[in-house]
Amino acid sequence: MKLITIVFLSLVTFCASSEPLSYYKQFFDRTNNVTHDPDFPEYEFVSAKNDLYQVAKTGPDNAVGAVLSFSLRENGTYSFWLLTIPHRWKNEQRQIRITKCQAFNGHWEHREGKLFLGEDLILEPTFLDGQNLLKPTFVKTKRPAGTENINITINDGSIDTIGGVAPDSPNNGIFKCGGFSLPFWIPIPNERPW
Amino acid sequence: MMKNLTFFTGLSMALFSGFFFIQSTSANVADFQCVTAIPTTSIIMKDTDGKKWLEIIHHNGIQFAPIHSGTITLNDFDFIQRKGQLLAKMGEMIRVSFEPESCKYHEAGNYSCYKNIKTTIGSLAVNGYGIQTYSSESFLYGTSFREFHFKFYVNTSGRNIDMQMNYDLNSRDCSFDQF
Numbered sequence A: 001m002k003l004i005t006i007v008f009l010s011l012v013t014f015c016a017s018s019e020p021l022s023y024y025k026q027f028f029d030r031t032n033n034v035t036h037d038p039d040f041p042e043y044e045f046v047s048a049k050n051d052l053y054q055v056a057k058t059g060p061d062n063a064v065g066a067v068l069s070f071s072l073r074e075n076g077t078y079s080f081w082l083l084t085i086p087h088r089w090k091n092e093q094r095q096i097r098i099t100k101c102q103a104f105n106g107h108w109e110h111r112e113g114k115l116f117l118g119e120d121l122i123l124e125p126t127f128l129d130g131q132n133l134l135k136p137t138f139v140k141t142k143r144p145a146g147t148e149n150i151n152i153t154i155n156d157g158s159i160d161t162i163g164g165v166a167p168d169s170p171n172n173g174i175f176k177c178g179g180f181s182l183p184f185w186i187p188i189p190n191e192r193p194w
Numbered sequence B: 001m002m003k004n005l006t007f008f009t010g011l012s013m014a015l016f017s018g019f020f021f022i023q024s025t026s027a028n029v030a031d032f033q034c035v036t037a038i039p040t041t042s043i044i045m046k047d048t049d050g051k052k053w054l055e056i057i058h059h060n061g062i063q064f065a066p067i068h069s070g071t072i073t074l075n076d077f078d079f080i081q082r083k084g085q086l087l088a089k090m091g092e093m094i095r096v097s098f099e100p101e102s103c104k105y106h107e108a109g110n111y112s113c114y115k116n117i118k119t120t121i122g123s124l125a126v127n128g129y130g131i132q133t134y135s136s137e138s139f140l141y142g143t144s145f146r147e148f149h150f151k152f153y154v155n156t157s158g159r160n161i162d163m164q165m166n167y168d169l170n171s172r173d174c175s176f177d178q179f
Helices: A002-017 A021-025 B002-021 B074-088
Strands: A030-033 A043-049 A054-059 A062-072 A077-090 A093-096 A102-111 A114-117 A121-128 A131-138 A155-158 B032-034 B041-048 B051-058 B093-098 B103-107 B110-121 B124-140 B143-156 B159-168 B174-176
Touching: A021 A121, A131 A155, B074 B159, B093 B110
Parallel strands: none
Antiparallel strands: A030 A043, A043 A062, A043 A155, A054 A062, A062 A077, A077 A093, A077 A102, A102 A114, A114 A121, A121 A131, B032 B041, B032 B174, B041 B051, B051 B093, B103 B110, B110 B124, B124 B143, B143 B159
16 A cells, blocks of 8 residues: 555656657747727737746845846747846845846757756646646756745746846847846835735 | 927927926925836935936836827937937936925925036036925826826937836825925
């Protein structure tokens, strides 16, 4: 009985972390038809990203947020960028520091049921709240300090331009980080929900 | 060309008149901060040492600074490009001050400040600068969308040019301190 349970659990674990390429294709860049009226066709661009940037407490008055946004393409290339936003509370005022985002570009490879983004990141399937999602493992790309306890999951959603990069930009979709880091803290609304 | 000139002159006159003839009656302009969820262009207005200090930060670089808001026609591209080149001279971070008495509170979300001074912002020589803000609410399919509109304008070579940024109040992009 014990042996059967172990075999079953191993099988479940294997299935949960190993998927054919077709699974990953649902997160590839694509254009969705969102037409409500057949006389007026409408489309939206969709790419993989984590839903909203999530903020994790790192101390009594500190927190850190992380944002990941992707362009995974049928032609075998990928781009993603990572933005971390440190938070603090001072005199009951919520503040953030702006750091420069990091952009990564390269060729993805599907093996062992996972999607390897160069040596930067490994994407594995995960299932949460009835949704197919991706779970990133940071390899050469360092996971932002303080976010170890954040369960970062990636789904897909409509996207235009965020963080200074446009996934469907004419620059062959290559992500670049513009901008700069700020050496000081800037206030944001305390009421912001994330 | 003539149409461009008319548009340019009209815009300049409209802003120019507001720029030099706003009469301040109140210094009760609240401190406010606006930062989009994923930072793009932020504005911070705060009291320091008896002055109102305004900071405008284009986090993703000057190429991503907002340079126009409103209806655009093909005929406007040349004007907008020239305007963008002038605005870009001010750089990724702008820091200017106003005397409190040159700021006016009109109603909630509606403020204005101005300063007549020959100075340089970044590498742009200006004769003065100012802000105008207002808030608005619109409805789409029964859902209310509230926005805060911020306009920074400078007078350079005798004409006014402006950059405008709109913030989503539903997403709590802005906070307004009590005053």
